[in-house]
Amino acid sequence: MTWKMLRPALLLAAGAAGLSCTTHTAITDVSGMPSGVLATRVRERGAGLITMAGQGSVSFESPDRAGSAFFELALRKPDSLLVTLRGPFGIGAGFLFLSRERYVMYNSMDNRVVSGVPSASAIRSVIPLDLTFDQIMDAFTGGFPVPAGDPLRYAVDDGKYLLVYPKGEGTESFWIDPEYDLVVRYELHDAAGSVLMREESSQIVTQDRSCAPRHVTVDFPDEGRHLSIHYSTLDLNAEDLSFSYSVPAGARTSAR
Secondary structure: OOHHHHOOOOOOOOOOOOOOOOOOOOOOOOOOOOHHHHHHHHHHHHHOOOEEEEEEEEEEEOOOOEEEEEEEEEEEOOOEEEEEEEOHHHOEEEEEEEEOOOEEEEEOOOOEEEEEOOOHHHHHHHOOOOOOHHHHHHHHHOOOOOOOOOOOEEEEEOOEEEEEEEEOOEEEEEEEEOOOOEEEEEEEEOOOOOEEEEEEEEEEEEEOOEEEEEEEEEEEHHHOEEEEEEEEEEEEOOOOOOOOOOOOOOOEEEEO
């Protein structure tokens, strides 16, 4: 089963308002913020977001297929995600349940359910993007964990703190919004400096002391692949989340 069956769905972008996180003075250099302190603040901000519930739209594009759908989300960090998908006029399109031990994806239009251990190849078989389990969780929360250790580069770029770390033979770069202590842009580069993956977050919503973006995009420039997630409603640290799902009797099944 793939997301190809979601092609007929419509993409909806709606607005939502949030409160303001603690505002910091506009920055022009890094002299007032050691890189270790900044990284700790980002981690603490991320640790403050435990659960999410929301509704919105998701779309993807690739060289051979594209699709979009409305969704309802229940998420609990670090290991539980349930996305219920709907097509035009609220028609049920299926669901994706994801944990570290198991994934289940049901396509109502094909009446087929696919399940298995969420390895990289298994995830790729149902989502047309090379995303790991953690990267999928990051995409829906807008969270980008900053590595431990000293960065290769620490600077200010376009009003954001920029931290660059080694990653394999290449590097990974984090742009951090000083107002929210959130990574709002992430890039993975190869040894030659080419961008392998780019993730960007915008339209930050805050509730109590938690923050999350309403809009997240993930791009693989060389592959021509793109994922976009937009929340119309968002509840941070929501209570009484349900991760239950049911597969209709008679659904065709396969395991990977």
